Amino acid sequence: MKSFFKRRKTAVRAKQSSGSEDLIPSSLSANLDTIRQKTGYSPDIIIRTLSIGHYKAAVVYTDGLIDSVPIQESLLEPLLKHEALPKPLPPDEALPIIARQSIALGSIQFTKKYEEAILAVVGGDAVLFMDGTSTAVITDVKGGERRSIQEASTQVSVRGPKEGFTESMATNIALIRRMIHNPNVWVETMKVGKQTKTDVAVMYINGLVSEEVLGEVRRRLKKINMDGVLESGYVEQLIEDETFTPFPTIINTERPDIVTANLLEGRVAIIVNGTPFVLLAPAVFVQFFQSAEDYYSRFDIATAIRMLRVLVFLISLIGPAVYIAATTFHQEMIPTGLLIIVAAQRDNVPFPAFVEALIMEITFEILREAGVRMPKAIGSTVSIVGALVIGQAAVQAGIVSPAMVIIVSITAITSFATPSYSIAMSARLLRFLFMGAAASFGFYGVALIFMAMIVHLCSLRSFGVPYMSPLAPFIAKNVGDTFIRLPLLFSKNRPRLFGHSNPTRSERGQEYDHSVPKGMVNKKTVEGETNET
Known part of the structure; x- marks a missing residue:
């Protein structure tokens, strides 16, 4: 009986000690030694020690993942030139003041969790540690070599935007926001993969998206339990409805205009960091015979090309x-x-x-x-x-x-x-x-x-x-944009299965009358307007 309580007491102590290890140690030297050991003394993990007034501190970042200009001009130089505080304060109180007065970066975040700080370092952020406090400051200085925005290679555009997605998730989100200037475009981020900790963003338009579809996307993404997610194809295979089928049930594209058009129909975009292919859900069969150029050309030409496809x-x-x-x-x-x-x-x-x-x-x-x-x-x-x-x-x-x-x-x-x-x-x-x-x-x-x-x-x-909607089940209001494409003047409704919150593209009472009343335009009127011009 005594041995049982002894083992239980030892287990509780071990659990408490492991919980304390999740917090950042207040000793700077112990903290830096732990970082070196955790990262295997990797030479690309840079530890820059410095003095901020009377306080000892260190900035830790990963070489190659940061932009050297902001880390030098907006982080290190202001900290080195920081004037001493009027009166000495404990490090816990001094760190927030120093961070807000000296760090000239757009995004700073405070954390007490050691795991968050380490993940920020290996993720491209710079982390400021100070001796005597268990709080760290995470600063956004991501950069490094990246591929510039180029034309999509797998979906060539005959007419339309030539921009294509890159491997940077932030850049891809910005490309979509350039086309939709709407505060209702919401983005939710999460990390997927136990080892890779890949950033995944869920993008949608609040008020147009179906809450049922959005909730299902969130649930399936949170259920992913793998060591690594290296490309959006991993996510596509792990969240699709049916595995044993030759037909794709999720759309992938590397063109921002296609993603924008689908967001306006009430779909959800899934953006994975490190790949230029963005996923769109839900998908229907007729979508795979449509192209972005169909909406940039006349309806009769687009319909003939779709029939040809x-x-x-x-x-x-x-x-x-x-x-x-x-x-x-x-x-x-x-x-x-x-x-x-x-x-x-x-x-x-x-x-x-x-x-x-x-x-x-x-x-x-x-x-x-x-x-x-x-x-x-x-x-x-x-x-x-x-x-x-x-x-x-x-x-x-x-x-x-x-x-x-x-x-x-x-x-x-x-x-x-x-x-x-x-x-x-x-x-x-x-x-x-x-x-x-x-x-x-x-x-x-x-x-x-x-x-x-x-x-x-x-x-x-x-x-x-x-998958076969709006043909099966048959939805008469959405048939005008399947294998045929009616003129845009008649496209007043979003797909009924996607845009439950707001199914109307344009007001029902709005009419597009391009006819000219008889006798309004004549030679004399045209000549008068030309002379005034």
Whole structure:
């Protein structure tokens, strides 16, 4: 019994001592020794000791993560030139006065927690410690080498802003705020990853966002429990609704105008520090066939291009499968003249159409992956030349027919015409499933897999929002911006599933009348206005 109480007493003391270690020690020398030990005596952890009047202090920061100009001119120089206080004060009372009078930086923060101070040091902040007090001052001097703002590389803009996101979360937030001058644009930050402590920001427009969707985003982000989050793809995989699906349920983009447009519709943006790709939730299927340029051009042109993208997606999805089914099971559906030409080409090919298509598809996928991984100067050249040489050699060797080379080439080109890389990857994966079904059951197999895909799409959700909305369930007010785009004059409502708080874009009574009353403008009036000008 005595041993039990003895062990319990020892455990309580250990717990109390561990709790005290969470606080910053008041001894400056002990504090600096602990910092050196915790950081493994790393040479990039700079400890600058100095005297502030009668007090001993030290500034600790990480070389390479700070901007040398503000730390010299706004932190170290003012502290060294600080005049002694009129009367001596205890360090606990003197530190806040010194910080407010001498530190010429926009952001300072006081903390008593040792872990917060260490994380601030390795995160790019400078921390001021003073002897005799357990309080530290965290100053924002983040800087270092960063990539400048450039045009987005994966989403090229034909018409519209050319700016793209960078790896800096602060810069990305600023790019969005440049487009929305509204105090209702709110940002919530948190740290994700037990080891990396990656900064993640949740951005939305208060009053437009659905509180249910926002609450679900917060809940899923807080549940992330991993050692490290290195890119937004980690977050995307950890918070998506359905893991075992080839279709993306979260949008990723590196263009600020796309994020701005989605925020105005009531969506939530998730910005991860260290990556130029911002996540948008919730997502619906029709969004992956839309582009930012659709809203910068006329509605008829945008609608025609969207229809073309749907056709492109279908060709990249079932193009080879249709050829396999037609040549293997349904020759009667091919015109006689074309059937004779195809049969003559396949006369010397030793493989069935499915094996022939499989060989060519895998070859093109290898060439495409090689072109992506190789240096940009030769990557595209190798992929194009390799495809031409291998295709021509395969035809001459009698391994594949010329018609199959044409089908596979068209399929590869159409996969690049899809505006979203994520949905194009889905088509590339499902293409092989359709090919297998076509080789086994012909058009019946293609139809069966297609219906199963539609059922699967209708079963998906993105943060509680039906993936196929506004088509399934059908929402008449939102159909005007799906695979077609009505003129902006008729776009008065936000998507009903997103903007519950404020579903109206413009006032219902507002009319845009561009007609000119008869007789108002005549030659005399125009000449008079020209002379006055």
